Amino acid sequence: MRKIAMAVSLSVFIAFLVATAFLIRPFGYPPSQMDDYIIENAQSETGTNNVVTAVVFDYRGFDTLGEATILFTAVAGVTMLFRRKRRE
Amino acid sequence: MMSKIVRTMSNILILFVFVYGLYIIMHGHLTPGGGFQGGAIVASGVALLLVAFGSHNLHKSLKERHLSILESGGGLIFIGLAFGGLATIFFYNFLVGSPIFGHIPPSGPNPGDIWTGGVIPFMNLAVGLKVLAGFSAILLVMALASSRKEVEE
Amino acid sequence: MTQGIPFNVPFLAVAALIGIAFYIILSQRNLIKLVMGLSILASGVNLFLVTLGYREGGVAPIYTHAPIERMVLPVPQALTLTSIVIAVATLALMLSLIIRIYRHTGSIDSEESRTMKG
Numbered sequence: 001m002r003k004i005a006m007a008v009s010l011s012v013f014i015a016f017l018v019a020t021a022f023l024i025r026p027f028g029y030p031p032s033q034m035d036d037y038i039i040e041n042a043q044s045e046t047g048t049n050n051v052v053t054a055v056v057f058d059y060r061g062f063d064t065l066g067e068a069t070i071l072f073t074a075v076a077g078v079t080m081l082f083r084r085k086r087r088e
Numbered sequence: 089m090m091s092k093i094v095r096t097m098s099n100i101l102i103l104f105v106f107v108y109g110l111y112i113i114m115h116g117h118l119t120p121g122g123g124f125q126g127g128a129i130v131a132s133g134v135a136l137l138l139v140a141f142g143s144h145n146l147h148k149s150l151k152e153r154h155l156s157i158l159e160s161g162g163g164l165i166f167i168g169l170a171f172g173g174l175a176t177i178f179f180y181n182f183l184v185g186s187p188i189f190g191h192i193p194p195s196g197p198n199p200g201d202i203w204t205g206g207v208i209p210f211m212n213l214a215v216g217l218k219v220l221a222g223f224s225a226i227l228l229v230m231a232l233a234s235s236r237k238e239v240e241e
Numbered sequence: 242m243t244q245g246i247p248f249n250v251p252f253l254a255v256a257a258l259i260g261i262a263f264y265i266i267l268s269q270r271n272l273i274k275l276v277m278g279l280s281i282l283a284s285g286v287n288l289f290l291v292t293l294g295y296r297e298g299g300v301a302p303i304y305t306h307a308p309i310e311r312m313v314l315p316v317p318q319a320l321t322l323t324s325i326v327i328a329v330a331t332l333a334l335m336l337s338l339i340i341r342i343y344r345h346t347g348s349i350d351s352e353e354s355r356t357m358k359g
Contacts, residue, residue: 006267014260021252028297035294035314039302047184047192048117048205051302051312055319056122057211061170061179067323068163068218074330075159075222079152081337082233118305124322197307219326226333234340 089142098140105133113216114209118200123212127219134224143231155225162217169207169214181206251292258285272339272349276332283328290321 038059039051046054056064089095113126138146173180183190184206191204262285265278294314302312339349346354 010260010264010267013263014256017256017260018253021249021256022246024249024252026247027249027251027292028295030294030296030314032296032314035316038315039312043193043195043304045184046181046206046208047190048208049193049198049200049304050117050119050122051304051315052120052318053116053122053208053212055315056322057208058179058181060316060319063320063323064215065166065170067326068166068215070327070330071218071222072159072163074333075225077334078226078337079229081341082229120301120303124326193304197304197309200305223329230333230337230340233337 089145090140094140098136102133102137105136106130109133109216109220113212115202116212117205117208118202123215124219126212127216128223130216130220131223131227135227138227138231143228143235144237147228147232150224150228152225152228155221155228159218159221159225162214162221165214166211166218169210172207181208183207251288255285255289255292258282258288270351272342272351275351276335276339279335280328280332283324287321287324287328290317290324293317 038055042051042054043049046058048054109126109130111126112121112129113123116122116126134150170179173182175182184192189203189205189207189209191201193201193204258281262278262282265281266275269275269278294317296311296313298310299313300308300310302315302318342354343349346356348354
């Protein structure tokens, strides 16, 4: 019974994914108003040659701050899970 | 603990891996790369040392306390630089136009000048330290917890 | 619908990766194979993010020694960097929890190591 439900739902989901892959907009022509502004003005406003680094650290710095917090939490969690009891 | 040839070669190779990772961190504003990629490269060098020497021998010289100091220092430098431009707005690039790292490159394709970028090279260094120390600490703790002496206890 | 239906190969690859990952998650009982399925799902989503921003005949968005052509969109590449690091952090925590489950109950089968039976 569980296997029939799993097979039906999985095939419906895969059919939805394949239909999306055919009906999405053609590959190679994305809408790009914000990125045109960033490519034009990144050298004079931030002063770097690398536009991707300018986006990661200057135009979207809050995402990098959240990601540094997640890395710190993961390291704290792993270190706490493997703590040994002190043998007196 | 592997044979003598493997241990000698990994002692020599860790220096080259460390210098290469530091080159990719520091040139993050001119070529593809930056803080995250360079930190992952140095962490893979630490994984090489872990495989060659075994986790108990490596734990005698590289403890997690020193790695946690490095990681906290990197995080504090990142937050301090973000607060530095608070006169205008949070995360403002306050070093563009000033004599430290403040040249503005000519627009269009050009050979890169390393003294550009404003506050971005320092942020690359801070995030690189954080990622390096974090991934190395995760590898060290997990290798120590699943070694043979721990399982037999 | 005056143009034909486009045959986009990268989006079909993303659909294949996500479909295989969901099949693995739904049908395996071993915990380590489940974690591998989650990792394949993360790779599929990262590939989708990067191929959304490709412009026809473009080059990398870096101005040092750049050829004179149009550039690819830089914002999806920045989002993918963050997503890869978050996937690694989640994977480390999941594997640590699997080691603790094995020490506590003695098996890594998800049916035999259940301690809250109804």
